[in-house]
Amino acid sequence: MKSQLRVGLIGCGAILQRRHLPEYLAHKDVVIVAVCDPNLERAQEVARQFGIPNAYETHQQLLHSGGIDAVSVCTLNHLHSSVSIEAMELGIHVLVEKPMATSLKEAEAMIRTAKEQNVFLMVGHNxxxxxxxxxxxxxxxxxxxxxxxxxxxxxxxxxxxxxxxxxxxxxxxxxxxxxxxxxxxxxxxxxxxxxxxxxxxxxxxxxxxxxxxxxxxxxxxxxxxxxxxxxxxxxxxxxxxxxxxxxxxxxxxxxxxxxxxxxxxxxxxxxxxxxxxxxxxxxxxxxTNKTGEQHNSGVIHHFVDGILSGSGHEITGVDGYRAxxxxxxxxxxxxxxxxxxxxxxxxxx
Incomplete structure (x- = not known):
């Protein structure tokens, strides 16, 4: 059982900056090792502001940088499935924002990949x-x-x-x-x-x-x-x-x-x-979505603790599929x- 989780963050938009990032930073057992965004300047600014050592332009660079146990996938919706599958095929646990995919076929592929690779797939239904x-x-x-x-x-x-x-x-x-x-x-x-x-x-x-x-x-x-x-x-x-x-x-x-x-x-x-x-x-x-009125959603702590304990998650790929x-x-x-x-x-x- 691991004592710390090394995390990569994919997509540096509002949901990552206002929810995922601060909640990972608040978890004592997390080390954020890299961020990425197609807008490289945005990724670099997030990394600089929060002391994250690596900033990349593509998710492929992040996934293949080594030493990452888990990722948050906060990309555009149509990329959720493909990015999540790429991560899981490398043995990386995935927390994907909702909707988990844009078709049931994509969602099924994500669930199958998680089973085949023996990794956790959680959907961010907060x-x-x-x-x-x-x-x-x-x-x-x-x-x-x-x-x-x-x-x-x-x-x-x-x-x-x-x-x-x-x-x-x-x-x-x-x-x-x-x-x-x-x-x-x-x-x-x-x-x-x-x-x-x-x-x-x-x-x-x-x-x-x-x-x-x-x-x-x-x-x-x-x-x-x-x-x-x-x-x-x-x-x-x-x-x-x-x-x-x-x-x-x-x-x-x-x-x-x-x-x-x-x-x-x-x-x-x-x-x-x-x-x-x-x-x-x-x-x-x-x-709420109001700036300045954000509360800890509980999503990140549940994701991290479910991996570190090996007990898994309350919100699985099948739950995301049903929604x-x-x-x-x-x-x-x-x-x-x-x-x-x-x-x-x-x-x-």
Whole structure:
């Protein structure tokens, strides 16, 4: 069992600079040995600012530099699969940003490679680690609210131009690089969250994906309707057009009451029982994209500790695959104007 993890960081955009990098630096068992970015000056500036010894222009240079145990893949979405597979084929563990890939075929190849090379593949679905969501899952598992009958979940903010280092020129607005807009950026987080909270598979999807306001060829506002294997139904909204504020909230309507997550600034979780009584849980704020309001997401610590202990990770490639399935089904539903059925997931070999 290793006592320290030597890490390389691939892609020096906002998600790396604001989430991955500071969280790796805060972990006592991590040594960051290299960064890379197609914009070499950006990589060199990050390396200089944080005392990282090596800065490269290509991920190939970083991967073949030697002495790297694990990488964070924070590239453009369409490169997630190929870069991750290259790393895993060299015996390097991978934490890949969401969406893990842009097609199910790519995702399957990533899962197979991880198995073949006996390395860990984790997908950065950070919603699972937020204290409010973990508290909500504990409540659901206690059985005090009974079965979840329906739900609504929303993740919305003002768009990548207010988050991305490249502003209005962000690759998020380019379908070739991003493959999907708000649905693939924010909606995929909530698809994974619903899978995890309900411990249920999404089997049917119907969608309305629109470009309401942004000058882009991807969706900036999407609503998808979901049905699970057990019959629970609900809605998922992902939007880049909430200009006044950011919303990350979920409401679960259950047999014995309602569970609200992220609907109140003070109380992250509220239970409203059918008899009129209420429970309030002050569990900390949900993670936001606002500069200056970043919290430790828990993703990096879980990734590092899972490798060093050998115990693996809560969010696997298969989890990333399931979330991607939902988003792709939404995109297909919009294109075909019909309900899309998601087949039962077979074992990926």
């Amino acid at each position: 919603q699972r680690f937020m204290p409010a969501h973990r508290k909500a899952k504990d409540i659901l598992q206690s059985g005090k609210l009974g079965k979840v009958l329906s739900f609504s979940t929303i993740f919305a903010h003002s768009g990548p131009e207010h988050w991305s280092i490249d502003g209005k020129n962000s690759w998020f607005f380019n379908q070739e690089h991003a493959f999907s807009g708000a649905l693939g950026d924010l909606g995929i987080h909530k698809a994974d969250l619903i899978h995890w909270l309900l411990e249920d598979s999404i089997t049917e999807v119907s969608a309305f994906c629109s470009t309401l306001h942004k000058p882009t060829n991807v969706d900036d506002h999407s609503i998808i309707l979901l049905k699970t294997a057990s019959g629970t139904v609900g809605s998922l909204t992902a939007s880049w057009t909430n200009y006044a504020n950011e919303i990350n909230a979920t409401t679960l309507y259950c047999e014995k009451g309602t569970l609200k997550i992220g609907t109140d600034d003070r109380f992250g979780v509220i239970i409203e029982y059918s008899d009129g009584t209420k429970d309030y849980h002050e569990v900390g704020a949900l993670q 991607l399935q939902t988003i792709l089904a939404g995109m297909e539903s919009q294109q075909l104007k019909k309900v899309v059925v998601i087949p039962e997931l077979a074992e990926i070999n």
